[in-house]
Amino acid sequence: MGRLKSTIIIAFPFYLLSLVARRRICYFITIIILSIFSENMGIQKTYEEINEKIRAGKAVVLTAEEVSQMALTASPEEIAEKVDVVTTATFGAMCSSGAFINFGHASPPIRMEKIRLNGVPVYEGLAAVDSYIGATACDPENPKYGGAHVIQDLIDGKDIELEAWGKGTDCYPRKYIKTVINKNTVNEIFLFNPRNAYQNYNVAVNSTPQIKYTYMGSLLPNMRNATYSTSGELSPLLNDPELRTIGLGTRIFLGGTQGFVVWPGTQFNTSKPKNEFGVPVSNSATLAVIGNLKEMSSEFIQAAYYEKYGVSMFVGIGIPIPVLDAEIAKRVSIRNEQIETTVLDYGVEGSPALGRVNYAQLRSGKIEVQGKKVRTAPVSSLSKARKIADILKKQIQEGKFEITKPVQMFPTNTSLQVLKEVKGGES
Amino acid sequence: MRKKRYILKFPPQSGDKPLSYHLVRDYDIRINILKAEVRPGKTGSLVLELEGTKENLKLGIQYLEDNQVSCEPLDKKIHWKQERCINCGNCTAVCFTGALVMDPKNWELKFDPDKCIVCELCVPACPLNLFAIDFRE
Structure with a gap:
């Protein structure tokens, strides 16, 4: 309110003058000062005000694509006034994902020190019957079925073979168990993904004469294709690049149910260069997310296997962004042509950057890299992301999904460490 | 003709x-x-x-x-399990004849068998393994 006070202090003498001296010019100056004040202050909404509207079924909700269209004819101030929440979404392969599971105790009990689920190795270093199913885990003998497939089978209610070994202790005498579990027989299963929803991601090409098999898909030789992976103007962290509304505790759509943001994701990086629209031009911030796997749907969690790479998992995430003020309205109005990303050569060691393109160009089907026209293809599903954004929009409109004020905001000054190779035991 | x-x-x-x-x-x-x-x-x-x-x-x-x-x-030789397709686009990256393309409106996969030359690159490129090419007699 400091600005309100100073505006009154400046405007009041002119108003008095206009009354006392009857100078019309003073009256006009008063009006001008007040109008500047109202423009600068604009609309301010609180999380609670928006939630009251949501509860009353009166919240105005748009998807990030819809608001970008609206912004072609409306100013950020008008958007902030008219729109309460903007829904964003993504559905892409996110390797750093997995699920915690508690199997329950057998009788006699076992301290599980080696565990297999449908033959897939899962983490054994968590008490007796807790485990973590890493999405990318697999038995090298059967590389096409991995942790992500186990997770999807659990979501689908399928039976999974559990085999576990222990050395046998006084309190856990059993040494071996082989049985069948499913999501109804176990205690808890919750998805806990350490790094999801990357804020932007690079474009992959391959300049070598050989095809390269990567998590960005099969890259044809001599730059005959280019792949990209975010949902552009619909992508969550591209619509809130400073993470003003997304933080610890933000309620989100995760895999078909409500989940939460619980931490900055691993490799969270706020130091990447930004373009003139304030968007980082390569992969930067990330989110760690959590949600109840028992409530999820395999429509929004899909196991994947990439040729000569390995297993990964498509994760469906939707994040509502409350339009608290005109600045946020401006951010969510960002359009594909304003979001740029970096083209990297995955064929060459160190993946050197070859140029910069925007998402409108990527979606057009062709980009130009070093003077050469290259055909583009997405590797994350925009149609699914749109579906998620629409579901989330409907849930908010119907009062079934409220927005959350973060308990704590994320750091704004992080960068990445690289793994240095130190000579063992010598220094 | x-x-x-x-x-x-x-x-x-x-x-x-x-x-x-x-x-x-x-x-x-x-x-x-x-x-x-x-x-x-x-x-x-x-x-x-x-x-x-x-x-x-x-x-x-x-x-x-x-x-x-x-x-x-x-x-008749190419099978695509469309009902399980998530429309990620990975197959369109390798399909240089343009038989597999993303519809620019709804971003769903379109398959035009007339353009397919059975190069088979889509088979390993699909992360959900939804393509099969039947070469049985």
């Missing part, structure tokens, strides 16, 4: 016959070889685009079959 794509399967002993020569000379069929796997003494396969009059195509295919070469329209 009609244009159609076929997968031809050769028995091991037929590799020495100039079948395509006869298709061109005797039946006036234009041939475009899209893919060839012919090894003498072994079963071979050809992916051909044949262009000719309806009658000539029929006779030409009859001629091939009389010589123990099986001839099947290409579109």
Whole structure:
């Protein structure tokens, strides 16, 4: 309110003058000062005000694509006034994902020190019957079925073979168990993904004469294709690049149910260069997310296997962004042509950057890299992301999904460490 | 004139016959070889685009079959489990003939069998393993 006070202090003498001296010019100056004040202050909404509207079924909700269209004819101030929440979404392969599971105790009990689920190795270093199913885990003998497939089978209610070994202790005498579990027989299963929803991601090409098999898909030789992976103007962290509304505790759509943001994701990086629209031009911030796997749907969690790479998992995430003020309205109005990303050569060691393109160009089907026209293809599903954004929009409109004020905001000054190779035991 | 794509399967002993020569000379069929796997003494396969009059195509295919070469329209050989497709786009990255493309409106996958040359790159490129190419006799 400091600005309100100073505006009154400046405007009041002119108003008095206009009354006392009857100078019309003073009256006009008063009006001008007040109008500047109202423009600068604009609309301010609180999380609670928006939630009251949501509860009353009166919240105005748009998807990030819809608001970008609206912004072609409306100013950020008008958007902030008219729109309460903007829904964003993504559905892409996110390797750093997995699920915690508690199997329950057998009788006699076992301290599980080696565990297999449908033959897939899962983490054994968590008490007796807790485990973590890493999405990318697999038995090298059967590389096409991995942790992500186990997770999807659990979501689908399928039976999974559990085999576990222990050395046998006084309190856990059993040494071996082989049985069948499913999501109804176990205690808890919750998805806990350490790094999801990357804020932007690079474009992959391959300049070598050989095809390269990567998590960005099969890259044809001599730059005959280019792949990209975010949902552009619909992508969550591209619509809130400073993470003003997304933080610890933000309620989100995760895999078909409500989940939460619980931490900055691993490799969270706020130091990447930004373009003139304030968007980082390569992969930067990330989110760690959590949600109840028992409530999820395999429509929004899909196991994947990439040729000569390995297993990964498509994760469906939707994040509502409350339009608290005109600045946020401006951010969510960002359009594909304003979001740029970096083209990297995955064929060459160190993946050197070859140029910069925007998402409108990527979606057009062709980009130009070093003077050469290259055909583009997405590797994350925009149609699914749109579906998620629409579901989330409907849930908010119907009062079934409220927005959350973060308990704590994320750091704004992080960068990445690289793994240095130190000579063992010598220094 | 009609244009159609076929997968031809050769028995091991037929590799020495100039079948395509006869298709061109005797039946006036234009041939475009899209893919060839012919090894003498072994079963071979050809992916051909044949262009000719309806009658000539029929006779030409009859001629091939009389010589123990099986001839099947290409579109029947490719299976895509559409109901499980998540429309990620990975297959469109490798499909250089444009048979698999994303619809720029709804961003769902479109498959045009007429453009497919059975290069099979989509089979390993699909992360959900939804493509199958049936080469059984």
